[in-house]
Amino acid sequence: MDGISAAFGEAARLVAAADPALVAIVALSLKVSVAAVAAAALIGLPLGAIVGITRFPGRHFVVVTLNALMGLPPVVVGLVVYLLLSRAGPLGPLGLLFTPAAMVAAQTVLVTPILAALSRQVLEDAWHEHGEQLRSLGAGTGDSVLTLLWDTRFALVTIVLAGFGRAAAEVGAVMIVGGNIDGVTRVMTTAIALETSKGDLPLALGLGIILVTLVLAINAAAQLIRTAALRRYG
Amino acid sequence: MLPLVLEEVRFVAGGRVIIDSLSMEIDAGPRTVILGPNGAGKSVLMRLCHGLLTPTAGRITWRGTRNGRRPRQQAMVFQRPVMLRRSALANVTYGLELAGVSRRERELRAQDVIEAVGLSHVAGKPARVLSGGEQQKLALARAWALGPEVLFLDEPTANLDPGATRDLETIVGQIHASGTKIVMTTHNLGQARRLGDEILFIDGGRLVERAPVDRFFADPATAEAAAFIRGELPWT
Numbered sequence: 001m002d003g004i005s006a007a008f009g010e011a012a013r014l015v016a017a018a019d020p021a022l023v024a025i026v027a028l029s030l031k032v033s034v035a036a037v038a039a040a041a042l043i044g045l046p047l048g049a050i051v052g053i054t055r056f057p058g059r060h061f062v063v064v065t066l067n068a069l070m071g072l073p074p075v076v077v078g079l080v081v082y083l084l085l086s087r088a089g090p091l092g093p094l095g096l097l098f099t100p101a102a103m104v105a106a107q108t109v110l111v112t113p114i115l116a117a118l119s120r121q122v123l124e125d126a127w128h129e130h131g132e133q134l135r136s137l138g139a140g141t142g143d144s145v146l147t148l149l150w151d152t153r154f155a156l157v158t159i160v161l162a163g164f165g166r167a168a169a170e171v172g173a174v175m176i177v178g179g180n181i182d183g184v185t186r187v188m189t190t191a192i193a194l195e196t197s198k199g200d201l202p203l204a205l206g207l208g209i210i211l212v213t214l215v216l217a218i219n220a221a222a223q224l225i226r227t228a229a230l231r232r233y234g
Numbered sequence: 235m236l237p238l239v240l241e242e243v244r245f246v247a248g249g250r251v252i253i254d255s256l257s258m259e260i261d262a263g264p265r266t267v268i269l270g271p272n273g274a275g276k277s278v279l280m281r282l283c284h285g286l287l288t289p290t291a292g293r294i295t296w297r298g299t300r301n302g303r304r305p306r307q308q309a310m311v312f313q314r315p316v317m318l319r320r321s322a323l324a325n326v327t328y329g330l331e332l333a334g335v336s337r338r339e340r341e342l343r344a345q346d347v348i349e350a351v352g353l354s355h356v357a358g359k360p361a362r363v364l365s366g367g368e369q370q371k372l373a374l375a376r377a378w379a380l381g382p383e384v385l386f387l388d389e390p391t392a393n394l395d396p397g398a399t400r401d402l403e404t405i406v407g408q409i410h411a412s413g414t415k416i417v418m419t420t421h422n423l424g425q426a427r428r429l430g431d432e433i434l435f436i437d438g439g440r441l442v443e444r445a446p447v448d449r450f451f452a453d454p455a456t457a458e459a460a461a462f463i464r465g466e467l468p469w470t
Contacts, residue, residue, distance in 0.1 A: 133316040135286055137329045137376075138306055147328075151319045233319040234362025 044115030052123030078176030367398030
């Protein structure tokens with residue numbers, strides 16, 4: 001018990017002192033996950049909007065697939081991206097394996113279906129409400145997609161933040177494709193796993209505290225944005 | 235682009251015949267009120283005319299357009315106004331933007347119609363927090379700004395209180411006076427009398443009777459219309 005409280009004390013000291021090793025790890029985590037979520041949003045939101053708004057043969061299958069892909073296990077994503085990026089893989093010549101870019105790629109693959117599936121539902125509901133009116137005003141599919149992406153922006157922000165929470169908190173994919181190299185590809189989750197197994201509990205706990213705080217803050221922000229927007233815009 | 239001609243139009247959804255071999259012509263000028271009991275097919279007929287639905291069989295032709303083309307100089311206001319999450323003014327300019335109107339012109343036209351429907355004081359407010367009556371006025375403004383030759387109104391006052399209904403009816407009168415043909419559905423006989431010049435009475439997806447408003451109410455030619463007027467009158 002003493003050991004645990006001592007670890008907590010040391011963790012608090014590391015956080016308060018902005019320990020350089022800790023700051024570097026947190027900064028890389030944020031950089032990787034922000035880049036991945038930005039890429040996933042650029043792909044996933046328009047994809048979700050198009051599937052939500054248009055009707056085409058096989059659409060039901062696409063919806064089911066997107067929903068199923070939300071549950072992709074991070075280690076499997078890591079493995080697949082590893083195979084693609086490994087020297088013998090099709091993208092091997094790019095030389096991205098064990099770099100932050102590989103981690104961004106893996107997290108993008110992980111988060112894109114989440115953003116696409118959740119935004120599909122939001123956009124489909126919006127289309128149900130606005131579709132007839134938009135068609136009446138002469139909006140084509142492209143106009144409708146852009147209009148409704150903007151109209152549902154507050155709901156979409158909360159979806160993107162949820163995606164960020166998922167990316168920042170996963171460990172399996174970044175561990176496999178990043179390799180957890182100190183100072184290069186070590187992020188919060190991989191560092192926590194490593195330091196725990198090494199028995200360096202203060203650093204692991206310090207990172208854990210930051211990670212939990214971050215995820216809670218993001219979820220609180222999502223909730224606040226949604227409530228405020230609802231009050232302001234209806 | 236008027237007259238709008240419907241030839242043997244039939245619309246079937248889910249195996250149910252909603253519009254049944256309906257032929258008619260809608261001409262420029264008089265305000266046309268489509269009257270009929272719930273489920274008669276009024277709203278579907280209006281959506282077919284507006285081009286939101288495609289007939290299962292038959293033809294709908296606007297003068298001067300090739301078959302199937304849907305002219306843009308027409309607008310529709312629905313029973314429940316649907317507003318985007320932006321200001322009242324921006325909801326009006328949005329329609330104009332889709333119609334290809336220049337930015338400067340959009341602002342001017344939007345401000346004009348918003349003033350005409352009496353919403354200048356809320357022009358900058360988010361549209362979705364306006365009252366139901368204000369939103370429906372805004373929907374009329376959005377449609378009016380497009381300068382349509384024909385305006386379809388699908389039970390536009392069904393969810394409104396008497397005060398808001400009166401305001402809406404006044405605005406519809408203004409729009410008609412500005413040269414727009416009005417085609418409107420209602421099941422409110424008082425409103426049909428106040429706003430209509432001619433009545434199209436629909437029942438069971440068929441056009442049962444067409445008559446000038448005075449004659450329709452004073453001396454309906456069909457038993458269905460007579461029964462409808464008798465049945466509805468106590469509640470108008």
